Amino acid sequence: MRLKDKVVLVTGASGGIGFSVSELFAREGAIVVATDITAPPSPYPAGIESMHLDVTSESEWKSVVSDIVKKHDRIDVLVNNAGIIAYEPLHELQMKEWLQMIAVDQTGVFLGMREVIPVMRKQRRGSIINISSIWGSAAVAGAHSYHAAKGAVRNMSKNAAMTYVADGIRVNSVHPGFIHTALTDAQAPELNEVVIASTPMRRGGQPIEVAYGCLFLASDESSYVTGTELVIDGGYLAQ
Template sequence: MDRLKDKVALITGAAGGQGRAMAELFMQEGARAVISGDVIEAAGAEASAVEFVRLDVTKDDQWKAVIDKIVAEHGKIDILINNAAICLYEPILETTNEIYDRVLDVDLKSIFFGMREVLPHMIARKQGSIINVSSIWGLAGVPSSYAYQAAKGAILNISKNVAATHGEDGVRCNSLHPGYILSPMNEHQAPDINAALIAGTVLKRAGKPIETAYAALFLASDEASYVTGTSLVVDGGYLAP
């Protein structure tokens, strides 16, 4: 307990799935406040200590409004987790301009907006942890899902870029690479794809949202004070062979 005592965190895409697991865990670990920024209505919000706000991560003016409100109410922001994402499955020859732009806007450009908005506040206090949620598909090739993989691969390098640029400012930035985690994002995935993903893991099972949440907790906490510019994989050993 209290691994995040007095910390203030913003987690995007935290109305459900692994983002919600992160938000609830962070509150249990003593965070002063955890704000979920999402376009989706959160189930059971009234019974949660998490603060749920509307945030379209593709709109930079909404980012500014949410960050300004957090700093005005809490005096700081210690942690940003860019978790919001969508996944479409078209291969490159079926990827239209509209599909490409939509996925890149949600999965990659939003991270640019979020980091650009939060960095001045973190730099001013000489401390902060940014975690950008990528995927195992940011580290290895997969058939189809061209736009999704383009975004998730880029997240690795932009995280390293911010880590290298702002390490001297006291800001840490890391990427998190989940494998097949049971979540609303993949609940409509074809059963044969799910079976293949599970078969490919060393542990022979799907991951649970809380397992990703504990990895995010480590990166967000002071326990990871000497960890920046790295890529933490949580995939049940999928990439191990």
């Protein structure tokens, strides 16, 4: 019960990392509000509340946060997980594609923090976990907009950590490597094979392996951890 009675808001929770985070946190005693624009393919376990949230929408963020506070009187943990991925190189990137990536992967994180931080400041405590990527710290050819957004999440997290440390709010980013999810399963197999072959452990990770890292950052066990990057990548960035 490492998160007993903590109120947690998770975005992008209908599958992959978000679903695993929601499920694990609930098992550890949290009151989990799982949000997404779609319902999960299989029902959430008992005890997890579900709400619709388009992370690019200011009005939906305000409504969701307001509803959670009205019902539970607090938000202890925010996991900004919702995201998309694309692989266009800069010279082929269309404005529509650029704006969509930034809206979901970067602006969604900004809106989430902006709505939740005032709640946490009143509480004088809170943990924000922003899901970035190894591509937020290193680069491969192509995927220009994804690199831009995930790199921004990395530094946005550090900025918020320093800005609100006196309010008792901790902000950290998590940087997964290749993780087996519906998102990566839909990619070209040869693309996945290249990344896995470049990973020292020679395998992809599982969502639950990222969820356990998030559990540490959400719990009071990480009370002296803020502004850091937790890399969960099978050794990729250590090369």
